[in-house]
Amino acid sequence: MTAKAPQAPRPVPTLEDVARLAGVSTATVSRCLNTPDRVVKSTRDRVMSAVDQLGYAPNFGARALAAKRTNTIGAIIPTMENAIFARGLQAFQEELGLHGMTLLVASSSYSEDVEREQIRTLCARGADALLLIGHHRSQGTLDFLEARSVPVLVAWVYDPDKPQPSIGFDNRAAMREMAELVIAKGHRRIGVISAPCDSNDRASERVQGIREAMAAHGLPADAMALHETPYSIENGAAAFRQVMDCPDPPTAVMCGNDVLAVGALRAARQMGLSVPDDVSITGFDDIELAQLVDPPLTTVHVPHRDMGRMAARLLVQQLNGDGPMASTRLDTYLCDRETLGVAPRQRRHIAR
Template sequence: MAEKSIKKRANLRDVAKAAGVSVATVSRVLNTPELVTVSTRETVQAAIEALHFVPSAAARSINSGRSHVIGALVPTLDNAIFSKFLGALETKLGEYGLSLVVATTDSDPDIEAQKAQRLVNIGAEALIVSGISHSPDFDSLISRTRMPTVATSFYDPSYRYPTIGYDNAAASRKALEFLIGKGHQHIAVFHGPTDHHDRMRARLSGLHGQGVLHSFETDITLEGAGMAINALFETSPHVTAILCLSDVLALGALFGLQRRNVQIPHQMALMGVDDLPSSASAFPSISTIHLPAAEMGARTAEAVANWVEHQSEPEPFLIDTSLIAREST
């Protein structure tokens, strides 16, 4: 029979023994093969094949001090805006040879702190979070570990971590001013929960003192928007425009209005914030504020890669937003 097949996994020493060379030579074959004679290299390669040797990632990173893993904490994967961001982030990190660990927080700061700890435990080299409201536990973890940390989706140059994101208040204000400019006097605002949700809060705060607003808080889901539409028609019949602080809500509102046979934009104008693909394709297409989530992902990846590779902490970066007028207004 063959060698003891009970044995778990071959290591460098096993390969060295099998090939009749030292561990150093095997290590060289793996990392700097040009320093090894072709003949010994082949012997070693053969031993590697024969023993199904795969170098241990842990042992490698204990020496290099690198894990090549970046952790990202996002509220949810159910909103396309985060998927888009993460997709771009993963792709760009990949170009730097970095892998992305995703953790969802359900917008709960305690879960975030807990998952951040887990990311530290698995050896993440840097963390990426959404927004600027985090629990004290989270902050203390970051300060203890001195972990490179970037906050996204929110631009605030005075924040304790570098931010790469939008001016959320300005984005929603831009949308509101556009609607006001179109002559709307009674505007409803659909928004998601604001506790622990700084971006939503900032977007709402951008609307203060501007025109007559009726605001409706609901879950950021299509059904949530449907319920908000129902609430709107029960309480505020003379509203002529709806500003949704998320395109998910805008699409849900579109469906809700269509179901009530309300003509868009004639009887009701509709506007979102995010610019998801659905807003461009919908009929009627939905006006929105374009948030370049993919660009934010790519820039965040670059910032983080630079930080972990060259210890250069990134500068805060403001991502531009732009208004896209479509058929719904």
């Protein structure tokens, strides 16, 4: 019974439709939407009710085209799969929202090429600024960014020496601290499971941190058994089996992040190894999962939420013209839970 045109392919309403219905010019409608206080209330009310009546929503593309600003910030993270970036991004988005900005997220699958494409896409979509993870990036990409002069903030790392501002933490120092603790517990042969280090500066810095700690304690470089594998629980489990499959297996396995560590933990259980009695395992990130596994994971806590929030603030400031962004360093700390124990007697050595 509703009065409805049978096949009305009613085109989406435009500013002009609203203007006509409200009996004003398009300029006035535009002002009602963007700077309401420059329009007298009576007019504004008329316009707004026309907007509602028509179900009008401004065309974003047209708006961006005319205004040369989108109030949109793009972020490209390596992956959405595991929760590593979720919390930080969530906080980032929340803070952006507070300032009337929108977030556009893309993921690069840890691929440099995909990332370059995503950067182009986000720029094409008019992102006013970009949040990227890590510094590793081809010269071509950097040139592109510079050519378009898009403000870029690099997150999840802190390196004040790079030309681009960054917000994050010192991956190397954080992992070194963990390695110090591992060594202090008596471990001498250390397995390391990391994401592939080339094109991932966070991964390589973390491994480097372990190397430094070992060197500082006079441990030979070959006391470290390094396996690289993409972040996933499955991969972590597989890598753990490989790391342990040798005549003289490590007594502690340090993982480049919690996802790998949880995989290692699971593999250890399946192999009948007790953690931390037979082997110690450490993670990095302190994602929610770290507390849920049994035993709870010893890991490095990263202030993801703070990082996201501050990243948003830096970017917003920059866009408001408050000068360039300054690299900012956040602190991490060790979460010494239950997967790191003192090194077991070196049974095999004794048995020989």
